[in-house]
Amino acid sequence: MIGRFSTQHKAGTVKAAPPAPSEGAAKPQAPATQQAAPAKVLPEPGRRDKKPGKKPRAKNDLLSAKLRIHSKLIDEIDLSDLDQLDDASLRRQVHALVAEIVREERLAMNASEVVSFANAVFDEMTGLGPIEPLLQDESICDILINGPNQVYVERGGELELAPVTFADDDHLLRIINRIVSQVGRRVDESHPMVDARLPDGSRFNAAIAPIAVDGPLVSIRKFSTKPLTIERLVSFGAMPACVAEFLHAAVHARATTVISGGTGSGKTTLLNALSAAISHKERLITIEDAAELQLQQPHVARMETRPPNVEGKGEIRQRECVKNALRMRPDRVILGEVRGEEAFDMLQAMNTGHEGSMATIHANTPRDAITRLEQMVAMGGLNVTEEAVRGQIASAIGLIVQASRLADGQRKVVSVAEVTGMEGNVIQMQEIFYFDRTGTGPNGEVLGEHRASGLRPKCLDDILTLGTHYNTAWFDPTRDLNREQP
Numbered sequence: 001m002i003g004r005f006s007t008q009h010k011a012g013t014v015k016a017a018p019p020a021p022s023e024g025a026a027k028p029q030a031p032a033t034q035q036a037a038p039a040k041v042l043p044e045p046g047r048r049d050k051k052p053g054k055k056p057r058a059k060n061d062l063l064s065a066k067l068r069i070h071s072k073l074i075d076e077i078d079l080s081d082l083d084q085l086d087d088a089s090l091r092r093q094v095h096a097l098v099a100e101i102v103r104e105e106r107l108a109m110n111a112s113e114v115v116s117f118a119n120a121v122f123d124e125m126t127g128l129g130p131i132e133p134l135l136q137d138e139s140i141c142d143i144l145i146n147g148p149n150q151v152y153v154e155r156g157g158e159l160e161l162a163p164v165t166f167a168d169d170d171h172l173l174r175i176i177n178r179i180v181s182q183v184g185r186r187v188d189e190s191h192p193m194v195d196a197r198l199p200d201g202s203r204f205n206a207a208i209a210p211i212a213v214d215g216p217l218v219s220i221r222k223f224s225t226k227p228l229t230i231e232r233l234v235s236f237g238a239m240p241a242c243v244a245e246f247l248h249a250a251v252h253a254r255a256t257t258v259i260s261g262g263t264g265s266g267k268t269t270l271l272n273a274l275s276a277a278i279s280h281k282e283r284l285i286t287i288e289d290a291a292e293l294q295l296q297q298p299h300v301a302r303m304e305t306r307p308p309n310v311e312g313k314g315e316i317r318q319r320e321c322v323k324n325a326l327r328m329r330p331d332r333v334i335l336g337e338v339r340g341e342e343a344f345d346m347l348q349a350m351n352t353g354h355e356g357s358m359a360t361i362h363a364n365t366p367r368d369a370i371t372r373l374e375q376m377v378a379m380g381g382l383n384v385t386e387e388a389v390r391g392q393i394a395s396a397i398g399l400i401v402q403a404s405r406l407a408d409g410q411r412k413v414v415s416v417a418e419v420t421g422m423e424g425n426v427i428q429m430q431e432i433f434y435f436d437r438t439g440t441g442p443n444g445e446v447l448g449e450h451r452a453s454g455l456r457p458k459c460l461d462d463i464l465t466l467g468t469h470y471n472t473a474w475f476d477p478t479r480d481l482n483r484e485q486p
């Protein structure tokens with residue numbers, strides 16, 4: 001039964017763990033069978049808490065025993081065999097082996113403790129070990145590991161240290177390797193950075209030595225099974241209902257929308273939420289590095305880029321995906337993030353019958369988003385004049401929605417700007433709504449309100465022509481849009 005595990009025995013490890021070692025049974029504290037509970041050493045489960053003096057010791061013993069057993073198992077197990085086993089039989093084998101080691105080591109555990117202990121070891125082998133509980137915790141959206149002894153999580157927009165550590169660099173590295181090998185990637189000194197996706201869809205990035213100086217670095221953006229809808233974003237205060245209603249109407253009326261923002265500012269969330277405004281009759285094509293979008297339309301074709309393989313070959317970049325998407329009769333193309341040479345093809349698509357296409361971009365203001373787009377096109381090395389590029393941008397893009405994570409962790413839409421055309425060589429923009437920060441509260445919270453600039457968007461005509469009602473009183477700049485009703 002454990003032969004599969006015995007292919008990598010090292011001298012001095014628990015090689016002497018054949019089935020049913022009889023010497024274990026002879027030792028005074030070891031249970032003769034798994035069922036026998038050595039109750040005299042460990043307190044009754046129900047009573048443990050009443051003996052505060054003993055609790056910490058038992059806990060520490062168990063912790064160190066778990067780490068010891070885990071490293072023994074790793075010594076014994078041929079990790080490459082793990083893939084060939086289904087979960088149930090792997091779990092059985094781990095249980096048998098753990099029970100044996102517990103006997104050998106004469107650890108004071110009763111049968112049910114051995115079972116839960118073996119479960120924890122199993123999680124350690126197949127799951128993400130110590131961070132598994134963080135992944136289950138729905139209030140956490142990012143997990144950031146800086147070496148084995150420091151794990152941060154983001155909760156409610158703010159970073160906090162999690163009470164979780166790894167045994168050492170090797171322990172963390174083993175878990176990283178397991179994750180990336182599941183998606184056919186590799187991470188080692190010659191390829192020290194890797195992107196992958198966890199089985200639950202979460203985005204995973206790791207960097208190891210020599211790039212990472214103080215131990216392996218891991219960043220996980222958790223996949224939310226229940227993506228935030230526009231209504232929920234409004235209820236969180238990300239934007240007032242009237243701004244949400246305007247964006248919904250504009251996207252519905254095929255205003256080409258770019259969502260701009262910094263890292264983790266909520267761009268993908270916003271893109272996903274706004275996509276709900278797209279008619280179910282349209283054919284959508286999404287292009288992403290790691291599919292995060294969860295569009296609700298029935299007709300969605302999803303594409304993902306592919307990084308190069310270990311020989312550095314076979315890469316499929318976003319640009320190729322965009323070009324291919326245009327041969328697939330899309331009504332709209334939705335690009336997870338525009339960040340390079342594909343910007344030009346995307347602009348062309350937006351200008352040639354794919355109005356209403358959407359993308360996110362890393363930028364700090366709507367104006368900055370335009371500049372970045374220009375730079376991206378320029379980096380593509382195409383022989384296009386600056387003026388032509390600006391002309392393309394001005395005619396392609398309708399709205400730029402700026403997302404931001406504020407100093408207190410709140411994520412908000414801080415600006416909705418409209419691109420109105422060109423004047424001379426300059427792209428013209430007007431802000432329709434903005435977040436006006438008025439001060440800071442006693443606990444450091446950001447105070448402010450959303451306001452209209454007073455300008456009427458050009459796309460309002462398209463919205464009204466489609467028969468969508470929008471109360472134009474919301475464009476009155478004197479109103480506090482969060483509170484006042486027109």
Ligand SMILES: Nc1ncnc2c1ncn2[C@@H]1O[C@H](COP(=O)(O)OP(=O)(O)OP(=O)(O)O)[C@@H](O)[C@H]1O
Pocket residue numbers: 141142221222224228233236238261262263264265266267268269270411412
């Ligand atoms: N308005 C909001 N209120 C609360 N949480 C939010 C809000 N918007 C986004 N989030 C959460 O913040 C996290 C980051 O959001 P998201 O992935 O959309 O950011 P991003 O800007 O696309 O990040 P990246 O630059 O890394 O791609 C997610 O877990 C998301 O659920």
Ligand SMILES: [Mg+2]
Pocket residue numbers: 267268269
């Ligand atoms: Mg994103």
